[in-house]
Amino acid sequence: MADIAFESLSRWYGETPRRTVLDQVSGTIRAGEFAVVVGRSGSGKSTLLNLLGGLESPSDGVVRIDGTDIARLDDRALTTLRRRRMGFVFQAYNLIPTLSVADNLRLPLSLNRLPEDGRVEQWLERVGLAGRGGDWPDRLSGGEQQRVAIARALIHAPDIILADEPTGNLDLDNAERIVALLDRLCRAEGRTLVMVTHAQEVVGLADQLLTIREGRLVDAE
Numbered sequence: 001m002a003d004i005a006f007e008s009l010s011r012w013y014g015e016t017p018r019r020t021v022l023d024q025v026s027g028t029i030r031a032g033e034f035a036v037v038v039g040r041s042g043s044g045k046s047t048l049l050n051l052l053g054g055l056e057s058p059s060d061g062v063v064r065i066d067g068t069d070i071a072r073l074d075d076r077a078l079t080t081l082r083r084r085r086m087g088f089v090f091q092a093y094n095l096i097p098t099l100s101v102a103d104n105l106r107l108p109l110s111l112n113r114l115p116e117d118g119r120v121e122q123w124l125e126r127v128g129l130a131g132r133g134g135d136w137p138d139r140l141s142g143g144e145q146q147r148v149a150i151a152r153a154l155i156h157a158p159d160i161i162l163a164d165e166p167t168g169n170l171d172l173d174n175a176e177r178i179v180a181l182l183d184r185l186c187r188a189e190g191r192t193l194v195m196v197t198h199a200q201e202v203v204g205l206a207d208q209l210l211t212i213r214e215g216r217l218v219d220a221e
């Protein structure tokens with residue numbers, strides 16, 4: 001279970017002129033909550049997700065996980081926090097091309113010294129890819145790769161799931177399967193879920209809607 005709080009979070013690039021892509025954004029996402037981030041392309045959604053996950057450092061402001069300012073953690077503690085307690089689904093999937101699908105899924109388990117206990121097959125089945133563990137990532141369709149990436153993000157049972165358009169490449173059936181899976185993990189198991197999405201039907205499931213416009217959080221219309 002994990003709470004995420006962010007206070008006056010800003011991210012900018014360059015010096016003169018400075019380009020601000022996230023501008024003093026604040027909020028709280030409670031343990032077990034399902035938050036959806038929406039906004040136009042380029043509005044700063046992925047940047048917010050990267051900051052919440054400690055993948056990027058804020059130019060200003062604070063991210064707290066269970067009350068701890070993650071900027072105060074040393075590299076090792078931050079890596080451990082991310083590896084054990086967070087699961088990321090990236091827009092670009094980031095599967096390792098030299099590892100089979102099953103070995104991609106084994107990676108978070110071995111990094112966290114967790115036993116396999118049939119989890120690889122179980123997760124392949126959960127994302128609709130039973131029996132495909134021996135395949136290579138580059139032989140999979142975009143939607144299949146996306147589902148492997150989702151299984152890899154969830155297999156080590158993280159408290160916090162940060163997902164950047166996890167259904168962007170899926171047909172309706174598979175998108176529904178993945179959203180139902182994420183929703184269940186959040187509701188039944190108390191995982192905190194932050195999802196960037198354009199899918200209107202997912203927005204309806206959210207406990208909290210974070211609408212970003214040109215780097216600022218705005219009230220939903």
Ligand SMILES: Nc1ncnc2c1ncn2[C@@H]1O[C@H](COP(=O)(O)OP(=O)(O)OP(=O)(O)O)[C@@H](O)[C@H]1O
Nearest residue numbers: 013019021039040041042043044045046047048091
């Ligand atoms: N390393 C960087 N250097 C300069 N600008 C950057 C960098 N990374 C992101 N940006 C800019 O920050 C802005 C916000 O990007 P971000 O990826 O957060 O948008 P987004 O809302 O997730 O967009 P999309 O829906 O298209 O994925 C964009 O204009 C982008 O060009």
